[in-house]
Amino acid sequence: MSDAKYSSLASSDQVVWGRVLALHAYVERRLSQTLQRRHGIGLSEYRALEDLSRTVDGELRMQELADRIGLSQSSVSRLVGRLSAAGYALKDLCPADKRGVYAVITEDGRERFAEARATYAEVLSSALNTAGADPLLASTVQSLRTSA
Template sequence: MATSPLAPSSTSDHAAWGRMLAVHAQVERELALALQRRHGIGLSEFRSLEHLHLSESSELRMQDLADKVGLEPSSISRLVGRLEKSGFAYKDLCADDKRGVYAVITDEGSRRYRDARATYAEALSSALNTLAADPELGPAIQALRTAKG
């Protein structure tokens, strides 16, 4: 009997991917909750501030920031708008190409990022430690932690 290409697979790859998604969802929830509680920023805002803070010029083209954060251009525009409203970043036009728009981190945005990165690291370690104790997920967490790359 042929299976539909849209029917869920019962392969070990499907099961492994399901475990990976479960790990990702749990870790993302923990990170988002910790950052919001302690610093009043979301996970995407933190990641945007991180990329801007770590860039050589403290700025990135909006499209490059969208690619780094994993958002669509319209979503990154709204996100940078929120950062702008909070005083953490602003939009600037490219001097050479008036169509090019950059997101630029402010001093306050750099401070917020520096303050939040310890929380991010603590929440990440805590979430992974919790998942590592799960008999089904523990080996995957251990493999991720020891992988070279």
């Protein structure tokens, strides 16, 4: 591949990626602000509760939860600490391996997630609609929605 062709592909990829990042930042900001204001939880807390609520037994190893929501293990440990202080989750030791620590959703956590889920869906849709009206982001939003 020629340098000129590679350079134009890289530039095109960078433009597209820049639009994805701009869309992501806009949507995440709207979700985060609204979840905090209406439900008293941040976006990471919401995602942790969502992942925990989707498991059969309501628990995940801390490392698995960290991987799912894109945080380091120390960050997810602090996050679960905040959820625990609010009564939405707790930490539990693995009975077979005392080094294994699990995050476990509580009944209050399930209720908080259920309350916040409708807000999340509403704000996500609204944010994508607003971004879809922006000429720079319209094609990115359309691509996301048609690939689903």
